[in-house]
Amino acid sequence: MTDASAPENEVMLTSDGRSLKSSLNRALRREKIRALLLIAPLLLFIILTFVAPIVDMLFRSVENEIVGNTLPDTVEVLAEWDPETGELPSERAFEALYADLFLAAEAKQHTRLGSRLNYEQSGISSVFRSSGRSLDDVGELTQDVLEDLDPAWEEASFWYGIMQGTGDPANGLLKSRRDRLAALTTEDMSGDIGFLPGSDISVVLPRTAAAYSDFAIFTAIADEDVVSEEEPWEGVYAAIGLDLQDPALREGILAYDGPGAAQLNAALEAELPVINYREAMIEIDDGWADLSNWEVIKTYSPRYTDGYFLNAIDMRNGADGAEWRPENEQLYLTLFLRTMLMSLAITFSCILLGYPIAWLMANLPARSANLLMILVLLPFWTSLLVRTSAWKVLLQQQGVINDLLVGIGLLDDANRLVMINNATGTIIAMTHILLPFMVLPLYSVLKTIPPSYLRAAKSLGATDWTAFWRVYFPQSVPGIGAGSILVFITAIGYYITPEIVGGTKGVFISNRIAFHISSSLNWGLAAALGAILLTLVLALYWVYDRLVGIDNVKLGG
Amino acid sequence: MTFKTTLMIGTALTAVAGMALADAHGMADEMTIVSWGGAYQASQIGAYSDPYLEMHPEMTIIYDESSAEAVAKLRAMNEAGNITWDLVDVEAADAIRLCDEGLAMEVDHDEILAAADDGTDASDDFGDSIVSDCFIPQIVFSTTMGYRTDLVGDTPPTSICAIFDLETYPGQRSLNRRPIANMEWALLCDGVAKDDIYDVLATEEGQAQAFAKLDTIKDSVVWWTAGAETPQLLADGEVVMGSTYNGRLFSAIAEQDQPIGMLWDAQMLDFDGWIIPEGLPEDRLARVLDFVHFATDTQRLADQAKFISYGPARASSAPLVGNHGTLGIPMAEHMPTDPANASNVFVTQYDFWADYRDDLDAKFQSWLAQ
The missing domain is CATH 3.40.190.10 (Periplasmic binding protein-like II)
Incomplete structure (x- = not known):
């Protein structure tokens, strides 16, 4: 509203010398802040308890850090591996896998990765689990030889002396191992551990220094023990075995003169067992000889994945991009379709049953209408579980309805109707449960249609049907629309009733979401399914808005 | 104090109280x-x-x-x-x-x-x-099978494979909504030798074989999640037979006097x-x-x-x-380990299930949903 051409010196001023505009803005801002403060508790509450958890949950549908956090070194080595060659990854990949898995098993995180990858490759979970139990054996091979060579290798303090060194500490190494362990365990790994790896030894024996640092951090922080009093775990022996047999490190070890130099040189000359990690891992579980298991680790190594969304529409990441899952694993598209169709069926049966009731309620005298209203509301006030369980009693094969039909001779005892634990059961029970959501908005709209319109139509010569269909019905459409949206959207996300009466053929997609949230704990897939369901509902709402127009929906007069 | 200020102070207090709400759980009594x-x-x-x-x-x-x-x-x-x-x-x-x-x-x-x-x-x-x-x-304990004595005619089942015999024993049966026990029985009744079952079950083909066997009765099964469901379903006459834990059947038969019989054949012994x-x-x-x-x-x-x-x-x-x-009845003869009951025991291999449970669970649940 300002006049752009007005010269600056003509700005209107208030009595205290400020410009009118800024003064007005200030007052408005104060009002806004005050208003915001008033709603702040509610806003905060909604953001904290509603928006944030939903966003966090939906984020899980693409999040995939677990592979990189659990097997960081393996993933790095696998980057150079090409599954197309049809050969297993290099020996280095197996060495890295051993070290990564050993640490993960100590932190008891390996089974989680197994469960995560099992979503993509069935059977891999058992490979991780059984491997976790036998990793110690490999390290013990070197451990036994070293300890036979010199009993000093059994002593916690001897190890501590070597690894601590006498010169400068290698702070960088310790920091990077702390970060690695923190990522693996998702716990805080900072704090004093009473150990600093020597910078000399971490050059001479790099693998050992890393493995011992892991051990030290874990011992001090997770186990709350004193590092210098604990004998290192088997993974450290496996690492020193690799270091001592590494030709590139030989010179350095010979030149080393810090603590334990004599024992190290003796070990260098001794015959340590040569461990082929590829064979060792395959010996532990032959799943590691299976190319497809490695492929899955490589495919799912990035931090973000589309795997959950693909899974949610019965696809998966194959060798050549996305592909359909095998027929016997396809599930979700069928379930989405079934959810849609059954929700539609429920909505239509609600319209069919609800319309006459609403019409009666709108046209009967107040006394009878109130009675009807109470009859509609009474079940509405009854617990959902009670109503659903009541349907179970009514519909089951030895239930009331079947007994009645058999009793009056309409049905043979051997051919009782199967009305529960299938789609029929779900539709019947859910129609009953959602009926008030249709009747109430419908009633409030029908109530506003003046009866005189119908009389006018009839007096102009319309038959009962024409008067209803051409005059009355069009005016009730907004009520049907409102009821349908309420019923349909509620039905699409329902899960308690289908769970109880739906058996296996009458369950919805939301039952699978609930299953993945609370039983299989595949939250990524649940989040992806939820996101798709949410999108579907929004899309249907948009279509409805285009077709009927959301302004035409009325919840009341 | 104006109304607005009061309201604002009240709101602020609510927010503080909300933050200060401590976790009161964890008392040792x-x-x-x-x-x-x-x-x-x-x-x-x-x-x-x-x-x-x-x-x-x-x-x-x-x-x-x-x-x-x-x-x-x-x-x-x-x-x-x-x-x-x-x-x-x-x-x-x-x-x-x-x-x-x-x-x-x-x-x-x-x-x-x-x-x-x-x-x-x-x-x-x-x-x-x-x-x-x-x-x-x-x-x-053991997972075993109970049946309605009045619904099986003159030939009460003597073998666990009666579960898969829809001709002799028509009607619904109730099975555990988990793979454990179901998979073993399916293979056993499909002709796999008792000692080989877990080796077979560890393979893709073996799992497919078990599911194929279960497919033959899938439409006649009510799936239970709580051990008390089968005795209830049997008592209601909703199912002809069903699997559950032996103690549940004992209590339905001995304590509640229901017309239920139980089978010790191929009972799955577990801790x-x-x-x-x-x-x-x-x-x-x-x-x-x-x-x-x-x-x-x-x-x-x-x-x-x-x-x-x-x-x-x-x-x-x-x-x-x-x-x-x-x-007041002696309990020893109702134990799964009593020699008279233990003539055909199937010892659950818990280490197999520890390794394969996640995988088979996922397969079983999607098989159910299909």
């Missing part, structure tokens, strides 16, 4: 025990918690019937960082899984459990039933026991350890058999097993 519900839980209340409460009247013991989903729920609690359970009753395979995952606490059996009356160490007294460092055994969740605060852990020490001693384990027909896991408890608490 309250303990949440997770079990399986029904007759089994009642036996634990009768044999363990009621006597314990008599000694500690200030205590409250809450039972949560979630053992069937214990692994999933403990994983979720761990994810959320809030362990609300103090003691959990699980099957051997689940105990191994929870131990591997760091969700159950490793215990020194000799240190935390009472020695037998003759001084035998707890670990020797429990013997092979200690299948994992986290597992504190209670009972030996059940406690695990203590990892990461309990000190005061709660102290309470749990005190309770476990009491509830697993020789006399208490023998007492449980007064209420339900499960065998005590301690060798020293076996001679003390007497008569039923109210019916």
